[in-house]
Amino acid sequence: MTKQLRRVAIIGGGITGLAAAYRLQQQAREQQLPIEIVLIESFHRFGGKIHTVLTDNIVFEKGPESFVDRLGIIEELASSLGISDQLVHSIREDGYVAVNEDLYAVPKGVVFGVPTQMKPFMTSDLVSWSGKARATLDFLRPQKKVDVDQSLGKLMRKRFGEEVVDNIVEPLLSGVFNGDIDELSYKATLPFLQNEEVSKSLIQGVRTYTQQSDNMQFKRQRSTFLGGLSTLVDELVKQLTDVKLVKGVRVTAIKKLGDQLMLSLNNDTSIKIDGVIIATPHTVAQQLIKESELLASLNDIPLNSVATVSMSFDLSQLPKSFKGTDIFVSRNSDVSITSATLSSRIWSNIAPKDKLLIRAYIGKLGDEAIVDLSDKEIEKLVLQDLQLLVGLTGQPQKTIVTRWKHSMPQYTIGHTDKVKLAKQKLAIAYPTIRLAGNSYEGISLSKCVTQANDSADELLHELYQNQL
Numbered sequence: 001m002t003k004q005l006r007r008v009a010i011i012g013g014g015i016t017g018l019a020a021a022y023r024l025q026q027q028a029r030e031q032q033l034p035i036e037i038v039l040i041e042s043f044h045r046f047g048g049k050i051h052t053v054l055t056d057n058i059v060f061e062k063g064p065e066s067f068v069d070r071l072g073i074i075e076e077l078a079s080s081l082g083i084s085d086q087l088v089h090s091i092r093e094d095g096y097v098a099v100n101e102d103l104y105a106v107p108k109g110v111v112f113g114v115p116t117q118m119k120p121f122m123t124s125d126l127v128s129w130s131g132k133a134r135a136t137l138d139f140l141r142p143q144k145k146v147d148v149d150q151s152l153g154k155l156m157r158k159r160f161g162e163e164v165v166d167n168i169v170e171p172l173l174s175g176v177f178n179g180d181i182d183e184l185s186y187k188a189t190l191p192f193l194q195n196e197e198v199s200k201s202l203i204q205g206v207r208t209y210t211q212q213s214d215n216m217q218f219k220r221q222r223s224t225f226l227g228g229l230s231t232l233v234d235e236l237v238k239q240l241t242d243v244k245l246v247k248g249v250r251v252t253a254i255k256k257l258g259d260q261l262m263l264s265l266n267n268d269t270s271i272k273i274d275g276v277i278i279a280t281p282h283t284v285a286q287q288l289i290k291e292s293e294l295l296a297s298l299n300d301i302p303l304n305s306v307a308t309v310s311m312s313f314d315l316s317q318l319p320k321s322f323k324g325t326d327i328f329v330s331r332n333s334d335v336s337i338t339s340a341t342l343s344s345r346i347w348s349n350i351a352p353k354d355k356l357l358i359r360a361y362i363g364k365l366g367d368e369a370i371v372d373l374s375d376k377e378i379e380k381l382v383l384q385d386l387q388l389l390v391g392l393t394g395q396p397q398k399t400i401v402t403r404w405k406h407s408m409p410q411y412t413i414g415h416t417d418k419v420k421l422a423k424q425k426l427a428i429a430y431p432t433i434r435l436a437g438n439s440y441e442g443i444s445l446s447k448c449v450t451q452a453n454d455s456a457d458e459l460l461h462e463l464y465q466n467q468l
């Protein structure tokens, strides 16, 4: 049977859109599908939140800095692109938590904020004896399996008490999921907590999960690329040779046109297509599809604002006594930063040996106005914190402040159901539109690539239903 030519558009040229375009291209080549693919990005560069800047021989990341590729999804993409040799992995990771004005080492064996090894936990100064005793009640207080979604904070507080959550769980997890653990859905962030064993003991459940992950050789270390994350973006753009790449043009609406779809663009043109992957934040998807009820369940996905502050120093400005690579900040701490990474200690490739690169986040929940301060004011606050916490001396040689306003989707309670409902309604009204990206099924880069692959495969199936 001759397959019919299909036209597909991808809206958004962040990692999700680029990876989706690449998947479509590769599948079309392998299966000899007649297809025309166009990717439309509204900004003047591709990459979306990924933005690496190389200056003074130092790799500064303005957005994401690295990825944990548990299932090897990005590794697979890198291998297909022929850039596996440019992958680099963290050389060491030593976390500290700032409580009040002091730093305490994260006890060995803490996974997703849960202390899985009792000896290091019991000998840690991060939690008082009464706090430790309260946490061990986790072994003694069997509970019902938690089926109903609830906040990560509530779940953890019930099992471990307040102190372990405030000093370990919250500082570590709020950074990973960029949100308030007392608001975040456990089903959408740590779905494995639903398993039977966790209902008896959270510590035992996380131990089992870690063991299973190790058996399956899931990766836990952080990775990036030589030259930073933009290496992946640049290579995707270079190898999307069968895809028409359009920059600096915004899609303004998607409408039905018989069996097809019509995309309106802000340059007063429009294009006819058969299918589309919307790889933008959900708020943009809601504007593009005029029938507002279809995506109404996504209305209350909050978007947080943060800023990243990257600073380079001479290595000699850091006291030798501080050995850590990551600083997490407890709510019981008076500093402005919410976390900081001594990036040049984690990655051997990003700075000359005598330089130090530190990257901090600001934008505590409830105190997001800090993101609107001037670069100089932000630099001053971050520097004060680093002086206080690690004894850093002098001024930075270069500082890059990047604001990410309303950019971090919060997976609050009920998130998975909200997304499921929106996708179900959309599939009925528009069977050839797919939603993918960090608003939906994971904010991490590897989850974005997974969604890109899945949405591309699903769309091809829909478009060539009887022809594949």
Ligand SMILES: Cc1cc2nc3c(=O)[nH]c(=O)nc-3n(C[C@H](O)[C@H](O)[C@H](O)COP(=O)(O)OP(=O)(O)OC[C@H]3O[C@@H](n4cnc5c(N)ncnc54)[C@H](O)[C@@H]3O)c2cc1C
Binding pocket: 011, 012, 013, 014, 015, 016, 017, 040, 041, 042, 043, 046, 047, 048, 049, 050, 062, 063, 064, 065, 066, 067, 068, 249, 250, 251, 252, 279, 280, 281, 284, 306, 308, 404, 407, 408, 436, 437, 438, 439, 442, 443, 444, 445, 446, 448
């Ligand atoms: C500061 C920060 C740090 C992070 N750190 C990490 C980390 O260390 N590890 C990790 O795994 N993840 C991290 N993340 C999350 C990760 O970066 C994002 O989830 C991911 O990059 C999102 O990719 P995306 O393609 O889905 O969306 P985006 O990168 O937001 O891309 C969407 C694109 O769509 C375009 N667009 C929007 N509207 C239109 C329109 N109407 N028409 C055409 N184009 C449009 C935008 O310009 C943009 O380029 C971080 C995020 C931030 C903000």
